[in-house]
Amino acid sequence: MRVRFELNGKPAEADVPARTTLADCIRHELKQTGTHVGCEHGVCGACTVIVDGAAVRSCLTLAVQAEGANVTTVEGLAREDVLSPLQLAFRRHHALQCGFCTPGMLMTAHALLTEEPDADPDRVREVLSGNLCRCTGYVPIVAAVLEARAAYRKGGK
Numbered sequence: 001m002r003v004r005f006e007l008n009g010k011p012a013e014a015d016v017p018a019r020t021t022l023a024d025c026i027r028h029e030l031k032q033t034g035t036h037v038g039c040e041h042g043v044c045g046a047c048t049v050i051v052d053g054a055a056v057r058s059c060l061t062l063a064v065q066a067e068g069a070n071v072t073t074v075e076g077l078a079r080e081d082v083l084s085p086l087q088l089a090f091r092r093h094h095a096l097q098c099g100f101c102t103p104g105m106l107m108t109a110h111a112l113l114t115e116e117p118d119a120d121p122d123r124v125r126e127v128l129s130g131n132l133c134r135c136t137g138y139v140p141i142v143a144a145v146l147e148a149r150a151a152y153r154k155g156g157k
């Protein structure tokens with residue numbers, strides 16, 4: 001089936017079997033491999049992307065469900081070669097170890113702070129609890145997200 005959507009602000013289209021997940025479509029057909037695939041069961045959150053403003057598990061979403069939508073992946077966060085404030089906060093706080101969970105963490109946090117730039121620490125922890133870090137580096141991840149709130153309040157994402 002032919003599917004068309006906007007990927008990181010640019011038109012994208014692919015011809016995929018109806019059963020193809022959005023994660024596989026993005027990674028294999030559209031060659032954007034920043035989105036990681038871990039459990040493929042909706043548990044780990046590594047595959048999180050943003051579809052029309054909502055953080056979704058791309059391993060549980062069919063590519064055809066994204067028809068006509070705006071899809072943002074981790075590749076869409078930076079502007080040219082400049083990391084986004086959220087990415088810079090992750091770097092400052094050393095909020096990654098192996099980095100496998102990082103794209104999903106970033107996209108979950110980006111969706112949260114876009115909607116709730118005043119999210120308090122409990123709210124940040126609650127939302128990030130859907131993303132698993134095998135390296136268990138949750139403390140710096142939460143610290144980075146909390147620091148990045150200031151940029152979202154100013155609208156500078």
Ligand code: FES
Nearest residue numbers: 038040042045059
């Ligand atoms: S790969 Fe999608 S939730 Fe784990």
Ligand code: FES
Nearest residue numbers: 097101133134135
């Ligand atoms: S940094 Fe290794 S899984 Fe999170």
